Amino acid sequence: MPSRQPKRRDAVQTRAALLAAAAEAFARHGFKETRVREICAKAKANLGAVSHYFGTKEALYREVLVMAHRQLVDGERVPEISPGDDPRTALRNWVHFALRLFLLRGAAHPYAGRLFARELRDPTAALDELVAEVMLPVRRSLERVIAALLGDFDEPGLRGQCANFVLALCVMHEQGQEVLRRIGYPAPRTETGLIPLADAITEFALGGMGRIRDLGDRPLRS
Amino acid sequence: MPSRQPKRRDAVQTRAALLAAAAEAFARHGFKETRVREICAKAKANLGAVSHYFGTKEALYREVLVMAHRQLVDGERVPEISPGDDPRTALRNWVHFALRLFLLRGAAHPYAGRLFARELRDPTAALDELVAEVMLPVRRSLERVIAALLGDFDEPGLRGQCANFVLALCVMHEQGQEVLRRIGYPAPRTETGLIPLADAITEFALGGMGRIRDLGDRPLRS
DNA sequence: CAGTAAGTCATACAATTGTATGATATAAGG
DNA sequence: CCTTATATCATACAATTGTATGACTTACTG
Known part of the structure; x- marks a missing residue:
């Protein structure tokens, strides 16, 4: 059996959804013009999710760039x-x-x-x-x-x-x-x-x- | 004698100052990232000046583009x-x-x-x-x-x-x-x-x- | 000199937006 | 079953920003 049952919706899943939604939004509108609310809505997450998982919008952006970089190189x-x-x-x-x-x-x-x-x-x-x-x-x-x-x-x-x-x-x-x-x-x-x-x-x-x-x-x- | 003495600071002068300040600011930061407050400060005009002389920030931007166009062509x-x-x-x-x-x-x-x-x-x-x-x-x-x-x-x-x-x-x-x-x-x-x-x-x-x-x-x- | 038109000013207001928080619900551990 | 950790949620808050307004000042006019 899995060592740990996911909750109603697991944290890693929410994190991933936020990253994916953010990547698309940032690519489309740029950093400044992207709204945290838009990201959370697209990820079907709460508005506080970005604060909770990444701290700030800018930290989320950096993570998105890191993710994109990794996706690209491998x-x-x-x-x-x-x-x-x-x-x-x-x-x-x-x-x-x-x-x-x-x-x-x-x-x-x-x-x-x-x-x-x-x-x-x-x-x-x-x-x-x-x-x-x-x-x-x-x-x-x-x-x-x-x-x-x-x-x-x-x-x-x-x-x-x-x-x-x-x-x-x-x-x-x-x-x-x-x-x-x-x-x-x-x-x-x-x-x-x-x-x-x-x-x-x-x-x-x-x-x-x-x-x-x-x-x-x-x-x-x- | 001139038909009309300028007031403490003439309207055309303020308008011109606003246009010049706006042109520089818009060129430097783009439309969205330029603050009306910054333009007015640079032009030494009141915050309400943009409203008064141009109506909206976007109208001011259009005038700036027109001015730049004219400056360029002639x-x-x-x-x-x-x-x-x-x-x-x-x-x-x-x-x-x-x-x-x-x-x-x-x-x-x-x-x-x-x-x-x-x-x-x-x-x-x-x-x-x-x-x-x-x-x-x-x-x-x-x-x-x-x-x-x-x-x-x-x-x-x-x-x-x-x-x-x-x-x-x-x-x-x-x-x-x-x-x-x-x-x-x-x-x-x-x-x-x-x-x-x-x-x-x-x-x-x-x-x-x-x-x-x-x-x-x-x-x-x- | 009084009156009027107009430029300038401080200030206000509503909307937007990033961030933070306390409450609630859910699942794991004993 | 009870405690604890945590994911999620609604909501609040302060800061920013475009726009609007009413009062004050200035200068022209009759």
């Missing part, structure tokens, strides 16, 4: 490039990974990408930790791909700038969704709809880095 | 390409214009770019009008440059997608400022600091569009 493998791989394919994989993270609700991490994107555009106190724990590692994997693409012209400053550019191309389709939709470029919401966009971004970025490489030692910053 | 010329111009130079001009708008405080329009960028990342009810009045015209001028660059391969869908990409490269340096600063890429804040970034973006974009053009009829979307 739910999906950040694409890595191995010696001998075609760097162009590796770039395509990375772009596809980033777009899927930002635009789709992965089964293992339904709101991780949206949460991180929101933190990126509207930072809270949790940003610093998030940068170190999540964003930098993912970025490093992109930088390794770029280093391979730049070849002999690889150099930390240039590599980082190219990484910024590639990231910009990916993240804009999350950040600018509302505007893009209004001018006729709705963000894809399905796995197959993602592919042409990922391909286009990849080719654009390949061309961009190719040109920067071709410009070679002719210094970019005059 | 304070700065959106770069246009003329037949015979080098499209690469035209692209560089456009990128430089966009970066200056987003990152610098123009004398004629101190907060226009920041306000529009904020509306872009965090839309309010005013977004639709703003898209039609400001964003679309500026975007059209970029599209004309891109059309020239794509040459025979120009086609509305492709042109629009390339415009999105170029815009992404420019706008990310406003949207992602906090994160970029933390990872060692602080946004330039001076006219001269802007130039290398504008050049890099331009070359990257030229390479990207060049490759897309070279891929030619080989369809991008498989």
